Amino acid sequence: MLTIIQNTFREALAKKIFIGYYIFYAIVILIMIFLVNMDSVEGVMSLADSKMLVHQVETGFLTISWNLIIFFSLISTASFIPSMLEKGTIDLLISKPISRPMILISKYLGAVLFVFLSMVFLMGSIWLILSLKSGYWDPTFLLSILWLTLAFAVMYSIVVIIGLTTQSTVVAILVNFFLIFVLCPLLSVREAVIFSLVTNETVQFVFDFLYYLFPKPGEFRDITTSLINSEQINMWKSSANAETGTFTISWLSPISSVLFLLVTMAYSIYYFAKKDY
Amino acid sequence: MHVIETQNLYKEYTQKFSKQKVNALNDFTFNVEQGEIFGLLGPNGAGKTTLIKILLAITFPTNGSAKLFGTDVKNHRAKTKVGYLPENHKFPSYLTGEQVLKYYGQLSGMSAGTDMNKRIDEMLGMMNLTQWRNTKIKKYSKGMMQKLGLAQSMLSDPDLIFLDEPTDGVDPIGRKEIRDILAQIKSRGKTIFLNSHLLSEVEMICDRVAILNKGDLIKEGNVDDLTKAENIFAIHTVDALTMDVKQKVLAIDGNAGIGEKEINTEAGIDKLNSIIDSLRSDGVKIQTVNQKTSTLEELFINVIKKDNTN
Numbered sequence: 001m002l003t004i005i006q007n008t009f010r011e012a013l014a015k016k017i018f019i020g021y022y023i024f025y026a027i028v029i030l031i032m033i034f035l036v037n038m039d040s041v042e043g044v045m046s047l048a049d050s051k052m053l054v055h056q057v058e059t060g061f062l063t064i065s066w067n068l069i070i071f072f073s074l075i076s077t078a079s080f081i082p083s084m085l086e087k088g089t090i091d092l093l094i095s096k097p098i099s100r101p102m103i104l105i106s107k108y109l110g111a112v113l114f115v116f117l118s119m120v121f122l123m124g125s126i127w128l129i130l131s132l133k134s135g136y137w138d139p140t141f142l143l144s145i146l147w148l149t150l151a152f153a154v155m156y157s158i159v160v161i162i163g164l165t166t167q168s169t170v171v172a173i174l175v176n177f178f179l180i181f182v183l184c185p186l187l188s189v190r191e192a193v194i195f196s197l198v199t200n201e202t203v204q205f206v207f208d209f210l211y212y213l214f215p216k217p218g219e220f221r222d223i224t225t226s227l228i229n230s231e232q233i234n235m236w237k238s239s240a241n242a243e244t245g246t247f248t249i250s251w252l253s254p255i256s257s258v259l260f261l262l263v264t265m266a267y268s269i270y271y272f273a274k275k276d277y
Numbered sequence: 278m279h280v281i282e283t284q285n286l287y288k289e290y291t292q293k294f295s296k297q298k299v300n301a302l303n304d305f306t307f308n309v310e311q312g313e314i315f316g317l318l319g320p321n322g323a324g325k326t327t328l329i330k331i332l333l334a335i336t337f338p339t340n341g342s343a344k345l346f347g348t349d350v351k352n353h354r355a356k357t358k359v360g361y362l363p364e365n366h367k368f369p370s371y372l373t374g375e376q377v378l379k380y381y382g383q384l385s386g387m388s389a390g391t392d393m394n395k396r397i398d399e400m401l402g403m404m405n406l407t408q409w410r411n412t413k414i415k416k417y418s419k420g421m422m423q424k425l426g427l428a429q430s431m432l433s434d435p436d437l438i439f440l441d442e443p444t445d446g447v448d449p450i451g452r453k454e455i456r457d458i459l460a461q462i463k464s465r466g467k468t469i470f471l472n473s474h475l476l477s478e479v480e481m482i483c484d485r486v487a488i489l490n491k492g493d494l495i496k497e498g499n500v501d502d503l504t505k506a507e508n509i510f511a512i513h514t515v516d517a518l519t520m521d522v523k524q525k526v527l528a529i530d531g532n533a534g535i536g537e538k539e540i541n542t543e544a545g546i547d548k549l550n551s552i553i554d555s556l557r558s559d560g561v562k563i564q565t566v567n568q569k570t571s572t573l574e575e576l577f578i579n580v581i582k583k584d585n586t587n
Contacts, residue, residue: 003383007369014371088367092429095333095361095439096384099353276336 001106004098008080008110017076024072025122028065032129050136057130058141059225066148066221067180073118073152074159077111078172081163090277100273104160108265111156116149123148144224147254151220154257155180157264158215164271180217187211188218215260219253278347280437280468281309281332286341288327288492301327303492305341309485311436314459314469316483316500318476318577323489325472326364329439332470333361345437357386360430364441364472366422370415374406374425377414378432385433400428403458419446427455437468444475456482480504480573488577490584496576503576509569510549512540515562525555541569 012018035057084090084107093103123145131137155176162172186194190207198204226233226249234250286305289298301324309315317325330336332343334350348355368377378397379389387393401407404424409417417425423446430438440459444452459469459482473479479486480500488496496503517537518526526533526540529551534541542549549566556563571579 003380007380010371010376011369014369086367088363088365089369091330091333091335091363092361092366092368092381093384094335095356095359095363096381097353097356097359097386098384274337277330 001102001109004103004106005110005113008107009114011080011083012077012111012114015076015079021072021076021118022121025118025125028122029125029129032061032126050134051138054130054134054136054138054141055229058126058144058228061126062144062221062225062228066151067218069119069122069148070152070155070217071177071180073115074155074176075173077114077156078159078163078176079169080107080111081160082167082169082172085163085167085277087277094277101269104269104272105265108156108160112149112153115152115156116145119145119148138228140228143227147220147224150254150258151215151217154215154220154261155217157261157268161264161268161271164268164275179214183210184214184216185218187214188216212256213260215257216253217257219249220257222247222249223251223254279308279344280311280313280346281307281315281470282344282347283307283328283332284342286328286331286343287339288324288331288336289339300492302331302338305492305494307487307494307497309468309470311468312463312466313485314463314471314483316479316486317470317472317489318479318486318573319489320581322491324492325489326441327492328489329361329441329470329472333359333439358436360385360433360435360438362426362430362438362440362443364445366426368414368422368425368429371413373411373413374401374417375410377425378429381429382432385435387433396432396434400432404428405454420448420451423447424451424455427458431458431462435467437470438462439470439472441472442474443471444473444478452478476574476577477572486573488580490581493584495584496580500573504570504573505568508545509541509543511565511567511569512542512549512552512556513564513567514538514540514556515564518561519559522556522559522561525559526552529555538564 084093084103094100123142127139127141130141158176158179159172162168162175166172187207187210190204190211194207195204198207223233225231232248234248236250236252238250238253239248284306286302288300288302290301291298305324305328317328319325327336331338332345332350333356334353337351343350345355345359350356369380372380375397378400379393382393382397383389387396397410398407401410404427406421406424406428409421414422414425423443427440427443430440443459444455447455456478459471462469469482471479471483483500485499486497486503487494515538518535518540523535526535530542530544530548532543533552540552542552553563553566
């Protein structure tokens with residue numbers, strides 16, 4: 001397993017997209033340094049002010065960049081499965097005394113671990129910059145490393161299944177783009193937007209069904225920002241308070257997304273184990 | 278225990294667009310014993326690669342069973358003592374020659390350390406690739422890639438090696454080197470399963486061959502036995518044959534080909550003996566009696582033609 005994970009890292013590092021990926025992160029980090037200097041946080045604010053500002057910057061950063069980070073991570077790792085399935089590569093891999101499920105799981109974990117370390121670099125750097133500049137050291141922001149990695153892991157299970165069935169990196173990226181930037185955001189505002197336009201119960205049921213069926217990468221962000229800001233998180237059902245204008249996320253979103261991940265990966269493993277190459 | 282054992286293997290493919298069913302293997306039963314170099318021959322589409330892929334569980338049979346060292350190939354542990362060089366193999370281009378061997382060595386169950394490094398040195402030396410060990414393989418020539426592939430297949434010192442077109446893209450000197458390496462492996466009691474289009478090469482290397490056509494096993498046996506042409510004998514005499522002697526020979530076998538000092542007969546062992554008796558009774562001195570042989574290529578073409586006509 002470790003051999004395949006290690007090779008997945010080598011594959012990632014060998015790709016030109018990896019350089020682009022880290023240039024993007026470096027730019028983000030530099031912008032953060034620049035912005036924090038602009039705000040002149042150093043030394044003039046009280047701890048309470050610093051805390052509020054840091055939380056605002058962290059929440060703002062996550063809100064803007066969350067989906068982009070996941071999508072960039074998916075682009076940089078989407079080719080792993082199709083390249084593994086190329087003729088002459090897959091034959092050799094399967095001929096080794098390793099079970100097929102282990103090959104696929106190792107490849108999947110390699111990609112997830114690669115993104116996890118990238119998140120440690122990016123989020124760790126941003127946290128360090130904010131903490132050094134503000135003097136307020138709150139590690140809660142570092143939870144974004146885990147939540148981003150988990151959101152990536154969920155979406156990467158789609159890349160795996162599409163990669164296995166179509167052997168196409170492009171299709172996997174396009175489907176993820178549609179899910180992350182179109183379908184999932186649309187489904188998450190279905191009650192506020194769609195249901196005000198469509199009153200038919202069957203259609204509403206279909207939208208509800210799709211909402212719970214598909215992963216919700218954006219709501220992983222809401223969970224993270226709620227944790228950073230010490231906001232309440234409901235157990236099963238998200239709720240909106242019209243009077244205060246606040247929205248309370250529920251744990252159901254990540255739970256249903258993780259279930260999606262498990263089902264998708266289970267089917268991918270089954271498919272890979274039975275397929276002729 | 279056989280090294281390779283198949284029972285009534287049957288493989289059916291469904292073509293992607295036409296949805297037509299194609300039989301890649303029909304009721305295929307055969308065994309390979311330890312220490313043999315076994316050659317698999319057949320025209321394109323005969324089912325050779327399908328057979329190798331089934332034996333390595335890369336493809337699954339529609340029916341029947343296959344075992345390696347007595348273990349069903351569906352169990353990945355059956356491949357513990359197996360090496361494989363696929364046709365048109367593709368190694369990760371971002372690795373160096375040494376890294377390729379390390380990667381596949383570890384996948385074969387070798388532990389990283391002194392033993393593996395020693396074995397890598399040995400393999401690279403054997404393939405004349407030592408000076409290229411730290412070069413990225415995207416800079417390797419086709420022949421070098423083939424040699425690296427062969428090194429990869431032998432790295433873990435497997436007891437059975439599957440080689441699919443091992444000399445493809447290799448120059449004549451390289452081919453000779455590969456043949457010598459295979460002979461060396463065989464002398465250590467290892468089993469080699471060879472799939473090659475180069476029939477002269479198969480004839481030189483293999484102990485036993487199987488010929489496949491359209492998924493059917495149409496001929497199998499020792500190379501020496503198969504290349505012996507049945508009932509075709511040549512008698513060479515010391516002195517030129519007289520007309521009287523020739524007439525007597527033709528009386529025994531009317532179709533015999535008679536030259537000045539040579540008689541060729543296809544009439545079977547009894548008539549061969551009658552001709553020899555006749556020559557001896559006339560005081561003709563016999564120099565040699567040989568059973569004629571055909572090359573593996575001649576045999577292959579004849580067998581395939583015959584099967585296609587049937």
